[in-house]
Structures are given as C-alpha cells and as structure tokens.
Amino acid sequence: MSGRASPRNDQARQPTSYDVAQAAGVSQSAVSRCFRPGGSIAPETRARVLKAARELGYQPNAIASGLKAKRSNLVAVLISNLTNLYYPEVLAGLSRRLNASDNRVLLFALETEDEVDAALDQVWRYRVDGAIVAARLQAAQLRAFQRHRVPVVLYNRLSDGPDPVPSVACDSPGGERMLVDRLLAGGHRRFGLICGPEDNTVGRSRVEAARARLGAAGLTPAVTGGSFDHDSGAQGFRRLMTQSGNALDAVICANDLMAIGAIDAAREVYGLDVPRDVSVVGFDGVGPAAWASYRLTTVRQPVDRMTEAAVSMLLERVADPELPPEVRTFAGKLVPGGSARLG
Amino acid sequence: MSGRASPRNDQARQPTSYDVAQAAGVSQSAVSRCFRPGGSIAPETRARVLKAARELGYQPNAIASGLKAKRSNLVAVLISNLTNLYYPEVLAGLSRRLNASDNRVLLFALETEDEVDAALDQVWRYRVDGAIVAARLQAAQLRAFQRHRVPVVLYNRLSDGPDPVPSVACDSPGGERMLVDRLLAGGHRRFGLICGPEDNTVGRSRVEAARARLGAAGLTPAVTGGSFDHDSGAQGFRRLMTQSGNALDAVICANDLMAIGAIDAAREVYGLDVPRDVSVVGFDGVGPAAWASYRLTTVRQPVDRMTEAAVSMLLERVADPELPPEVRTFAGKLVPGGSARLG
DNA sequence: CTGTTAGCGCGTTCAC
DNA sequence: GTGAACGCGCTAACAG
Numbered sequence: 001m002s003g004r005a006s007p008r009n010d011q012a013r014q015p016t017s018y019d020v021a022q023a024a025g026v027s028q029s030a031v032s033r034c035f036r037p038g039g040s041i042a043p044e045t046r047a048r049v050l051k052a053a054r055e056l057g058y059q060p061n062a063i064a065s066g067l068k069a070k071r072s073n074l075v076a077v078l079i080s081n082l083t084n085l086y087y088p089e090v091l092a093g094l095s096r097r098l099n100a101s102d103n104r105v106l107l108f109a110l111e112t113e114d115e116v117d118a119a120l121d122q123v124w125r126y127r128v129d130g131a132i133v134a135a136r137l138q139a140a141q142l143r144a145f146q147r148h149r150v151p152v153v154l155y156n157r158l159s160d161g162p163d164p165v166p167s168v169a170c171d172s173p174g175g176e177r178m179l180v181d182r183l184l185a186g187g188h189r190r191f192g193l194i195c196g197p198e199d200n201t202v203g204r205s206r207v208e209a210a211r212a213r214l215g216a217a218g219l220t221p222a223v224t225g226g227s228f229d230h231d232s233g234a235q236g237f238r239r240l241m242t243q244s245g246n247a248l249d250a251v252i253c254a255n256d257l258m259a260i261g262a263i264d265a266a267r268e269v270y271g272l273d274v275p276r277d278v279s280v281v282g283f284d285g286v287g288p289a290a291w292a293s294y295r296l297t298t299v300r301q302p303v304d305r306m307t308e309a310a311v312s313m314l315l316e317r318v319a320d321p322e323l324p325p326e327v328r329t330f331a332g333k334l335v336p337g338g339s340a341r342l343g
Numbered sequence: 344m345s346g347r348a349s350p351r352n353d354q355a356r357q358p359t360s361y362d363v364a365q366a367a368g369v370s371q372s373a374v375s376r377c378f379r380p381g382g383s384i385a386p387e388t389r390a391r392v393l394k395a396a397r398e399l400g401y402q403p404n405a406i407a408s409g410l411k412a413k414r415s416n417l418v419a420v421l422i423s424n425l426t427n428l429y430y431p432e433v434l435a436g437l438s439r440r441l442n443a444s445d446n447r448v449l450l451f452a453l454e455t456e457d458e459v460d461a462a463l464d465q466v467w468r469y470r471v472d473g474a475i476v477a478a479r480l481q482a483a484q485l486r487a488f489q490r491h492r493v494p495v496v497l498y499n500r501l502s503d504g505p506d507p508v509p510s511v512a513c514d515s516p517g518g519e520r521m522l523v524d525r526l527l528a529g530g531h532r533r534f535g536l537i538c539g540p541e542d543n544t545v546g547r548s549r550v551e552a553a554r555a556r557l558g559a560a561g562l563t564p565a566v567t568g569g570s571f572d573h574d575s576g577a578q579g580f581r582r583l584m585t586q587s588g589n590a591l592d593a594v595i596c597a598n599d600l601m602a603i604g605a606i607d608a609a610r611e612v613y614g615l616d617v618p619r620d621v622s623v624v625g626f627d628g629v630g631p632a633a634w635a636s637y638r639l640t641t642v643r644q645p646v647d648r649m650t651e652a653a654v655s656m657l658l659e660r661v662a663d664p665e666l667p668p669e670v671r672t673f674a675g676k677l678v679p680g681g682s683a684r685l686g
Numbered sequence: 687c688t689g690t691t692a693g694c695g696c697g698t699t700c701a702c
Numbered sequence: 703g704t705g706a707a708c709g710c711g712c713t714a715a716c717a718g
Contacts, residue, residue: 014470014491016711027689032713039713042687057490062468063415064711066406068694077450082438083630088431095425095452104465107420107450109438122447125405127357147400148357230634264635287426291573292607293636359695370705375697382697385703407695410710 015056024052035060066127074128075103075314078119080110080135084228085257085286086301087134090155093307094132101315103129110135113199117141124148130314133157136199151317153310156301158201164325166317168309172202172283173209175299175332179252179281180213182334185343188249188279191221192240194262196228196254203228203254206283210252222248226258233261238269246270248278250340256282256289256298263294263339279340285332295338302330358399367395378403405447409470417471418446418657421462423453423478427571428600428629429644430477433498436650437475444658446472453478456542460484467491473657476500479542494660496653499644501544507668509660511652515545515626516552518642518675522595522624523556525677528686531592531622534564535583537605539571539597546571546597549626553595565591569601576604581612589613591621593683599625599632599641606637606682622683628675638681645673 017031024031026045033039034049041049052058066072075098079087095105106128108119113136120141123131130151137154139161145152154167183191191214196203207223214221224239226232233253240248251266253259259282266272266280274280275297282289285300309328317323336342360374367374369388376382377392384392395401409415418441422430438448449471451462456479463484466474473494480497482504488495497510526534534557539546550566557564567582569575576596583591594609596602602625609615609623617623618640625632628643652671660666679685 014467018711028711029689029691029713030687032711033688036713040687045687059464059467061410061470061711062465063406063409063470064694065713066694067404067410067696068711068713070694072406082431082435085428085431085630088425088428091450092425092452092454095450096454099451099462099465104469105450105452107434107438107448108442109435109448111435111439119442121402122405122442124357124402126447127404127406230630234635260634268635287428287573288631291603292577292611361695371695372697372705372707373703375695376704379697383703388703404695407710408697410712411695411697413710 014061015058017058017060019056020049020053020058023056024049032060070127071129072127073103074106074126076106076108076119076123076126076128076131078108078110078116078123078131078133078135080113081228082109085288086255086284089286089303090134090307093303094155094311097307097311101311103315120144123150130318132310132314136201149321151314151321153314153317155306155310156202158205160201164327166313166323166325166327168306168313168328168330169202170299170301170306171329171331172206175283175334176206176209176252177213178332178334179283179297179299180210180217182342183250183252183279183281183340184214184217186250186279186341187343188341189219190244190247190249191219192237192244192248192251193221193223194226194233194236194240194251194253194258195223196226196258198225200228206254207252221252226254228255228257230257230261230264233258234265234269235261237262237265241270250279250281253280253282256284256286256296258282259296259298259339260288260294263296274339275341281340283332285335289335289337296335297337297340297342298335299332300335301332306330357404358401360401360403363392363396363399363401366399367392413470414472415470416446417449417469419449419451419462419466419469419471419474421451421453421459421466421474421476421478423456424571425452428631429598429627432629432646433477433650436646437498437654440650440654444654446658463487466493473661475653475657479544492664494657494664496657496660498649498653499545501548503544507670509656509666509668509670511649511656511671511673512545513642513644513649514672514674515549518626518677519549519552519595520556521675521677522626522640522642523553523560525685526593526595526622526624526683527560529593529622529684530686531684532562533587533590533592534562535580535587535591535594536564536566537569537576537579537583537594537596537601538566539569539601541568543571549597550595564595569597571598571600573600573604573607576601577608577612578604580605580608584613593622593624596623596625599627599629599639601625602639602641602682603631603637606639617682618684624683626675628678632678632680639678640680640683640685641678642675643678644675649673 134155159165282298289296477498502508632639
C-alpha cells in the first residue's frame, strides 16, 4: 500500500540475531556464538558480526535466551522491611554483587509478611535461577522452593521448619552476650528489654539470648514488646519505666532503631542523660546509630561479608543444586559508642 | 534402563501447559486461554483445566509468555543512592504499585552514576516494558530509551537534554521559597547554604532557588559544597562557620541528611543550641528528620503521590507509546518542626 | 570453524 | 468453543 515508504525504517522492532546474521553475511547461529562465552568462532567472523551488531544496535534478547537455556539469570530478592533502615544497605550489597556476577535482581519489597505467597507465585512464573529471602518463610513455602527446584538462601532468618536451609545470619546470641557482659561489668543491675515483632526470629533470638545471660547472672529484666521502629522504641522505654518504677540501669533493644527511639524518649520524656542516668544499647549498626546525637552502643553486623556470603552461597547452589544446606553465621562487632557505661 | 522407577517422577522439569492439557484431556491452546484474560473458554473446560493445573502445580512460564507476547511485564527501576535514606521509601512505593499492577521490578541499584550504561545494557536485553529512573541520565542515554522504544519516567531528576522527558518531581524551588520566606520572617539575615553533589540537578535547583530568594531580599549567603550525606552536612557546617566568622543565623541544607549532620556539628563542635543560636532547615522529610533529637524544619515530599504518579505515567506510556512527554510537579509540605525559628 | 536443524513454552491465528 | 499449526528469538547438538 504505502509506496516504498520505508527503506529501512522497520526499526520499530528490535533487531534480532537473524538481522545481524544477514547484515554480516553469516548464519544466525554464528551470531549467537559470538555472544556466548566459549562459542567457537573465528576472530575474523567475530569481528564482522560484532560490527554489524553495533551498527544495528543489536542486544541479545535475554528473555528468549532464558527460554532456551532454561536459565533466566534472574535472582529473586524478597525483603520485608525495606523502610527499616537496615535493609537498604543489605539490598544495595546484594544488588551490587548479583549484578557483578551477571545476574539480575527481581525485587519483591514486602510490606507485610503475608504478601509472601503472592510474591512466590511470581517467583515461580519468572523461572528465577534462585532467591535470597529476608522475610519470614513458612515451612510450606520452603517446601515450595524445593518443589520448584529453586535454590534459596535465607538472610538473617532462621528456618523454623525441621529441615536445615541454606542461610547467612549474624550471630545474635553472641552479640547480645557481648553487650550484656559489658553492661554487667559496667555495674548495671536493673535491666529493661525491648523486643522485636513477635514473629521475627532474629528479634526473638536476640531477646532470648540477652535474657538468658542476665538470668545466668541472677537477674530478671523487665520486658516489653516492640516492632523494630523508632516509635515502638520510645513507647517501649516508657512502659519499661512504668513497669520498673522508674528504676532502670540499662535498656537493651532488639535493634538500633528502637534503641534510638528509647534514647529520644529517655531525654525528652524523662529528662534523663544517656548514658549517665541510663544506658541504652541496640543491635545492627545502622548509619544513624553513629550520629553525634546518639553514638549508640551496639553490635554492628558485617553486612558486606554477609551479602557476599549470601550471593556466593546462592550461586554455588544454582550451579550445583545438590549442595547440602549450610548455615553461615557471622560474628558482629561491638561498637562501644557512647550510649552505655560499659565495663 | 531403570525398571519403571518413575511412575510420575519427572517433576524435575516444571510442568508446562502441554502437561496440563494432557492431564485435562484438552489441547494446549485451551490451557493457554484459561490463563489469559479474555480467552474464550467454556466454564466447564476451564474448571477441568484449572483443576489439572492445580494438581500438577502448573504456573504459566512468564519468560516464554513474554517472548511470544513481546511484553515481559518487567519494569526496570534504576536508583542511584539507595543507602541515602530517602530512596528506600521511594523504592518501596514503586515496588508496591508496580506489583499491584501486575508488573515485576527489575532493580538496578547504582553505586555511582557511571554505572548507568552497564545497567542500561541489561535493561535492553531484558526487553523491559518500561523504566523508572532516579539517577542522572545523559542526553545520549535518554536517546537510547527512544531508540529502543522503552518508555521511561524520571523520578526527581530533570532532563538536561533539549527534549522534554516524562517525569515526576517535587517542586524544589517552591519548597525552598517557603523555607526562605519563613526564615526571613523569623528575622534571620546571615545565611549559610550547603549544596548537594555538583552533578545533581535536584540539589542544584534547591540551592539556586534559595539563593535567588535570598538575593531578592538583598542578602548574599555563604555557600559551601556537600554530597547529601550526614558527614558532609557536618563538615559543611564547620566550613560555613569559618567562612562567616562564626556569625550565622540560619543554615539551609539541600537535603535532610545534611541538615541533621549540620545540627550535630552545631551542637557537638560549637556547643550551639538549635534553633536558639542557629536555625537549620533541610529538604525531603525523611523519617529520622522527625526524631525527637532533631525535629527538623523541612519540606516533606509527597512520596506516596509521587510514586503513584510515576507508575501510572509509565503504565500509560507502555499502553500508548505515543503519549507526549509530561512533567508532573508536586508541591512539598512545610514541616515546621523545631530546628528553626520561623516567622 | 561454520551452517543446518530442532526445539524451549506459550500466544495466536484459523479452520472446524 | 476448540484444536492444529506456526513462530517469538535464541541455544545446542550435529554434520560438514
């Protein structure tokens, strides 16, 4: 119909390897081999093909390639509390390392843990090569990973199921013991604990470890709930003060954000000086913990090494799905800071 | 070879629509229609198919479907400063809304802006349906989006190129004017400005707007560089003090994080009271700005409406690539806080 | 080293 | 409403 309107204007469609082959005067499979490591191709033909590809603006279609190769180079990353100050750093690390190893990140930022199932549905659909999960996974969900033959590595979540699952975590009990021991050595006796969300295994293990260590010293702390955010730290501090008749030596918080909230409450609501009147410690080592207004005494997670471990464990299992589960635990580093009188 | 060892154990491979078809006694195309909206299928067959699918654990292969339909349902999200406190909230919002509209997020967390090209290469390869970019894009990179026919929406970045580009942004000049006017009304006369990174358009527009408004009032502020992080705010404050002979009424920072750093420096290094001795204001309205230790006077970006706008603008353009560029600017909201004496 | 061939799993005509 | 047949763009044998 249109009188020879287009002398080459069907660039509406991305060029395919076939277009490149034609332009370079070779077969389509030769083009394919040029873009695949280990493809046997003569340097000369290769040069011709690459030239043609450049001129046409050709990029191999990862979707098609994934379909054929049964390997999408997609890694799902599920994270539940993206706005909680600790995870952005984790996500940045995971993303950097995954991209460096030629994998793409399919991100699922979960607002609540009950969105997991919906996310997993998509995970299966996209035939990801593997997944890194920083969210609570039910036993059934873990089984689904097995069923779908998708390797998974848990990040700072312990599996509740009976079977071990590959995971990396920071040694919460060890970190809490360091904190408690130093606080005890500093002369504190009347303790308060602010917990994480009830369904959070990491938070629970931190609180339990602290409690156990205090118990071993013959002490019973006041305990109150929390939800890992600033506000719940502030409120938790107030409840602890009430519970203890305003007699607190030290407050141990299940994470930094709550510890910062507790410090704010101690100062604003009670006019207390931290650490003179009360010591406050956290866990994680997030950026704001180091700010001059807080100088939080905490345990810093070695995020860099942990993300490195998570990614390499996953890639190993993508390469060899038969590898046995493995749990890699990293010791945290005590950051003395200035919000607690340590011994 | 293996004597009838597997009565159905070739589940090593995910079931395909063909497997489901066989189990349900229908054709493969019937199965396909069951999973596609608008596929004409009898309710009864549909039920049989869905039952078989459930039993086999079938999930349509999004990769294959994308290849055929030329629509991957993948949206690339490029973000440059993931660890900078403001972006996690943005990313969470984008992710939520994209997932809600049945799109997946292919995340590219950039450490530095020169990783953009590498990221874009992958963007093309994965044949994403569109992209949302919160990173600086060169004119050539913007042209690449056109060439590849990939709709793009910029988030809080203004295009430097000659052509307009679809984008959403917070009205920086307007926000700064609010701040400056209120500071002037509060009696401040000796101003200091801490800038963002030089190549950051948003930071620049904020500083320029503040400067212009001050200029209109016959005032010339002291100005110093910064890089959007806490530390550079603290250092910037010190430089401003030196520059101005310790005579500062108010410090305007290009973002909250630097404002918080400036407050910390004012208190720790100079023993100043904020806002009695010096007022400090920021921009963004990040979570920590509201903490009791800072109560930062700032302008909060309407992140929720902005992410909503970004996603809907993008999806509109995925549906109709011919839509003209459009720039949607949102007014920020002044948060009086308590770190500045406003008039 | 190169080209030919045969699918990967699904969406989509098009006849029936 | 349904099924047969084809092709999306690419990889992986295989034969030359």
